[in-house]
Amino acid sequence: MSLKCGIVGLPNVGKSTLFNALSDAGAEAANFPFCTIDPNVGVVPVPDERLDHLHELVESKQKIPTSVEFVDIAGLVKGASEGKGKGNAFLSHIREVDLIVHVVRCFDDPNVIHVEGDVDPKRDIRIIEDELILKDLETVEKKVENLKRDAKGGDKKVLHNLEVVQQLKEHLEVGNAARTFEVDPEDRQIFRELFLLSDKPVLFACNVSEDDLDSGNEWVDEVKEVAAEFEDEVVTFCAKIEAEIAELDEDEKQAFLEELGVESAGLDRLIKAAYEELGLITYFTAGPKETRAWTIRRGTKAPQAAGVIHSDFEKGFIRAETVSYATYAELGSEKAVKDAGKMRQEGKDYVVQDGDVMLFRFNV
Ligand SMILES: Nc1ncnc2c1ncn2[C@@H]1O[C@H](COP(=O)(O)OP(=O)(O)OP(=O)(O)O)[C@@H](O)[C@H]1O
Ligand SMILES: [Mg+2]
Numbered sequence: 001m002s003l004k005c006g007i008v009g010l011p012n013v014g015k016s017t018l019f020n021a022l023s024d025a026g027a028e029a030a031n032f033p034f035c036t037i038d039p040n041v042g043v044v045p046v047p048d049e050r051l052d053h054l055h056e057l058v059e060s061k062q063k064i065p066t067s068v069e070f071v072d073i074a075g076l077v078k079g080a081s082e083g084k085g086k087g088n089a090f091l092s093h094i095r096e097v098d099l100i101v102h103v104v105r106c107f108d109d110p111n112v113i114h115v116e117g118d119v120d121p122k123r124d125i126r127i128i129e130d131e132l133i134l135k136d137l138e139t140v141e142k143k144v145e146n147l148k149r150d151a152k153g154g155d156k157k158v159l160h161n162l163e164v165v166q167q168l169k170e171h172l173e174v175g176n177a178a179r180t181f182e183v184d185p186e187d188r189q190i191f192r193e194l195f196l197l198s199d200k201p202v203l204f205a206c207n208v209s210e211d212d213l214d215s216g217n218e219w220v221d222e223v224k225e226v227a228a229e230f231e232d233e234v235v236t237f238c239a240k241i242e243a244e245i246a247e248l249d250e251d252e253k254q255a256f257l258e259e260l261g262v263e264s265a266g267l268d269r270l271i272k273a274a275y276e277e278l279g280l281i282t283y284f285t286a287g288p289k290e291t292r293a294w295t296i297r298r299g300t301k302a303p304q305a306a307g308v309i310h311s312d313f314e315k316g317f318i319r320a321e322t323v324s325y326a327t328y329a330e331l332g333s334e335k336a337v338k339d340a341g342k343m344r345q346e347g348k349d350y351v352v353q354d355g356d357v358m359l360f361r362f363n364v
Helices: 015-022 049-058 084-095 121-151 156-173 185-192 218-230 239-245 250-260 266-277 302-307 311-315 325-331 334-339
Strands: 004-008 040-045 062-064 067-072 099-105 202-207 233-237 280-286 290-297 317-324 344-346 356-362
Touching (some): 004 015, 015 040, 049 062, 049 280, 049 325, 099 121, 099 266, 121 156, 156 185, 202 218, 233 239, 233 266, 239 266, 302 317, 302 356, 311 317, 311 356, 317 325, 325 334, 325 356
Parallel strands (some): 004 067, 004 099, 099 202, 202 233, 280 356
Antiparallel strands (some): 040 067, 317 356
């Protein structure tokens, strides 16, 4: 399961610098707007101390983390939805992502051009949101027209769908994002297939100066205010520092972070927050060959979780032997877990929990 996070924001706010720190893909980052035209794609491993520790305990040959995909998208400007600054092409790249990482400039630097002239997170966020919403309005208006045509037959279901989509249209028209449209989950299904841009979950990433990394600043507070309204997550990072951290090995990295007064690298926090925003959890498999992390959606049952490894595991699923990471780490080995009677036998209705260590029994 590969999930895509799209890095979105105004031009020259640090999107490519962030992307480069995240991945080894080497996108061009420079101090001029519209430096990026074609999207850059990178697969980024999800950091997980539990996996590191399991790998040490099991002494397996290989350690394989799970990953998410990041896409560095070109900067959007006011008028993008009408095609300004190649806006239509850029917006279409956003349609393909599962999560929007919205980079907001929260640093002051006279040498780095701001396309709107000064730093103003609330205004900047509004510009991007407005473009997404305007694009969605186009899509929704078309849908309304189609449904109106279909509704002539008097079909009750179609009439209901039309009513929901019309309400959504009104919601968008006054500048609200589709993700804040309150509607029954069933009715949400009606417009899910439209893949609306403003319906995607958002994670705000505040790009601050090195000095404000541990303290934050008033611009970050502004972003938090906006995010609270939408119930979105906020992560603070310094793209420039992250680029430097990415060059260091693990020991150097820890020392550098301590010096900066922060617990973990912004990127690690960002990847984790993105993972959580997407409703994803991790389970592990551990053996002499490899210790590996696997991604599933929260609420997935054991056979479907097994299917992520191989479809045969799902088809021929018999049962799962499982133990939580916490118990495994406490007891120190699979044998110790079994001796303590802590290895559980779970059937096809078991809902896999974050951090479970799993062994699937199957039959093909
Ligand atoms: N926290 C920061 N402090 C100071 N300068 C920064 C910071 N983050 C990024 N920059 C600088 O801002 C400039 C623009 O960065 P970058 O190319 O990553 O922007 P972008 O959002 O990808 O732009 P575009 O939309 O044009 O592709 C670069 O010169 C970069 O070094
Ligand atoms: Mg760029």
